[in-house]
Amino acid sequence: MLSRRHFLTSLIAVAAAQAISPSISLATEKRRIPWRNWSGSQQCFPQARKAPTSVAELQALITSTKGVIRPVGSGHSFSPLVPTDDILVSLSRMSGIVSHDPDRLQATIQAGTRLGDIGQPLEAAGQALITMPDIDQQSLAGCLATATHGTGAGTGCIPTLVEALELVTANGEVLQCSEQQNSDIFQAAKVSLGSLGVITKVTLQNSAPYRLKRETVWREFDEILEVAEEMAGSNRNFEFYYIPFTGMGWTDVHNITNEPLATTERLDTNDGANDLKLARDMLSWSPALREVILSTYMKTIDDEVVIESSWKNYANDRNVRFNEMEYHLPRENGLKALKEIREVLEKDFSEVFFPIEFRYVKGDDIWLSPFYQRETCSIAVHRFFEEDYQVYFNAIEPILRKYHGRPHWGKLNKLDAQDFARLYPKWDDFRQVRQQLDPQGRFLNPYLKQLFT
Numbered sequence: 001m002l003s004r005r006h007f008l009t010s011l012i013a014v015a016a017a018q019a020i021s022p023s024i025s026l027a028t029e030k031r032r033i034p035w036r037n038w039s040g041s042q043q044c045f046p047q048a049r050k051a052p053t054s055v056a057e058l059q060a061l062i063t064s065t066k067g068v069i070r071p072v073g074s075g076h077s078f079s080p081l082v083p084t085d086d087i088l089v090s091l092s093r094m095s096g097i098v099s100h101d102p103d104r105l106q107a108t109i110q111a112g113t114r115l116g117d118i119g120q121p122l123e124a125a126g127q128a129l130i131t132m133p134d135i136d137q138q139s140l141a142g143c144l145a146t147a148t149h150g151t152g153a154g155t156g157c158i159p160t161l162v163e164a165l166e167l168v169t170a171n172g173e174v175l176q177c178s179e180q181q182n183s184d185i186f187q188a189a190k191v192s193l194g195s196l197g198v199i200t201k202v203t204l205q206n207s208a209p210y211r212l213k214r215e216t217v218w219r220e221f222d223e224i225l226e227v228a229e230e231m232a233g234s235n236r237n238f239e240f241y242y243i244p245f246t247g248m249g250w251t252d253v254h255n256i257t258n259e260p261l262a263t264t265e266r267l268d269t270n271d272g273a274n275d276l277k278l279a280r281d282m283l284s285w286s287p288a289l290r291e292v293i294l295s296t297y298m299k300t301i302d303d304e305v306v307i308e309s310s311w312k313n314y315a316n317d318r319n320v321r322f323n324e325m326e327y328h329l330p331r332e333n334g335l336k337a338l339k340e341i342r343e344v345l346e347k348d349f350s351e352v353f354f355p356i357e358f359r360y361v362k363g364d365d366i367w368l369s370p371f372y373q374r375e376t377c378s379i380a381v382h383r384f385f386e387e388d389y390q391v392y393f394n395a396i397e398p399i400l401r402k403y404h405g406r407p408h409w410g411k412l413n414k415l416d417a418q419d420f421a422r423l424y425p426k427w428d429d430f431r432q433v434r435q436q437l438d439p440q441g442r443f444l445n446p447y448l449k450q451l452f453t
């Protein structure tokens with residue numbers, strides 16, 4: 001694999017030397033800032049940053065302070081959910097499994113726990129998360145707040161796994177919420193953008209530990225379009241990526257297996273992103289040559305198989321930073337929308353090199369879940385974090401909206417309160433619960449104020 005990559009980079013360098021390529025100056029903005037999100041697109045200057053170690057400390061913090069309070073997880077959202085110049089509250093010191101029920105396969109977990117810290121102790125307790133997203137750096141509460149999801153036509157987003165939760169509200173009250181207790185608040189709180197209060201504990205419905213076989217196959221885009229619906233139906237987890245200006249992509253499936261642990265040589269996706277960037281930078285003078293070189297290379301990449309414990313086999317390392325827009329569309333619209341996006345992208349945005357990600361998510365009945373009452377396809381577009389994403393996202397967003405998409409709460413979009421009210425049948429019910437729990441708007445930053453008041 002290494003020598004093939006070496007061959008690819010040499011080929012790009014030789015081809016680039018044939019022309020005087022324009023130098024690309026990337027605007028790198030470096031500022032000292034107290035808080036910023038993973039991609040650097042959101043930032044703020046909070047007066048105070050607090051990390052309570054107990055519910056009592058959190059209650060005291062809420063009742064003894066004035067001003068806006070914003071809960072923060074691990075800062076992996078792209079949308080302006082977190083920023084405040086008042087008080088940021090992190091539950092990073094409230095982490096770990098509190099208790100577990102072996103008969104029901106349920107576990108109560110502190111809301112500040114990062115997903116990557118859940119797998120091992122949960123396995124020791126005889127349980128495993130039913131689904132996970134494509135990284136495991138997020139906090140559990142952060143995943144609830146934005147309806148974080150993995151992929152699989154039969155698998156819901158993370159909040160669908162929630163059996164109960166504990167919420168500390170604006171007046172310092174601690175509410176236990178489930179279908180039986182505070183049931184309206186429970187429906188609202190499962191996906192609530194951190195706007196109802198601070199979630200401190202979550203009880204999840206899990207499964208017994210399981211092993212997953214992950215199979216990655218490189219294919220031509222037209223073939224992917226042909227097989228996607230069938231593969232989504234016949235595999236537990238299915239997703240695919242399309243790489244702009246190559247006509248190529250790859251499919252990824254995960255299925256439960258009892259086969260022994262195994263792994264083939266794996267292409268590092270961070271190296272892959274860097275190679276795509278290199279090709280973009282050095283071959284900007286000839287998109288046709290860029291396409292020939294990249295697609296020829298991709299056709300030589302071997303299939304990959306990884307068999308591992310489930311919690312080690314969902315997530316990837318994402319070290320090449322980007323900004324992202326992702327919309328959730330009715331399943332029947334997904335592939336049509338993708339074809340249109342590809343056309344616009346390849347007609348007008350030759351500078352884009354990040355793959356488009358396409359996933360499937362099962363519908364649910366959570367009030368502010370983007371998967372509310374519909375089977376869903378998710379389409380995500382990305383731009384390198386140092387480059388302006390706006391023109392590209394502005395061109396793609398109308399396509400996603402035309403096909404009735406709902407944006408991922410944690411990712412970039414241009415929708416306002418009226419748009420969301422049209423997209424979410426339970427929007428007003430949510431607003432009522434929110435108003436009742438937080439009449440003074442202590443949990444609202446400017447973005448959330450514009451949505452909910």
Ligand SMILES: Cc1cc2nc3c(=O)[nH]c(=O)nc-3n(C[C@H](O)[C@H](O)[C@H](O)COP(=O)(O)OP(=O)(O)OC[C@H]3O[C@@H](n4cnc5c(N)ncnc54)[C@H](O)[C@@H]3O)c2cc1C
Pocket residue numbers: 038070071072073074075076077078081082091111112133134135137138139140141142143144145146147148149150193194195197198199200318408410411
């Ligand atoms: C590289 C990368 C990969 C990603 N992959 C996926 C993916 O595969 N699938 C997917 O769906 N999304 C994905 N995301 C998006 C990410 O999962 C969500 O944005 C998620 O909400 C981030 O969690 P966090 O802990 O970083 O929360 P933050 O971004 O810090 O906060 C998100 C929200 O959670 C709220 N919150 C945090 N803690 C609490 C609390 N204790 N109580 C109440 N509210 C709280 C915040 O107020 C905010 O509204 C990805 C993001 C990145 C950067």
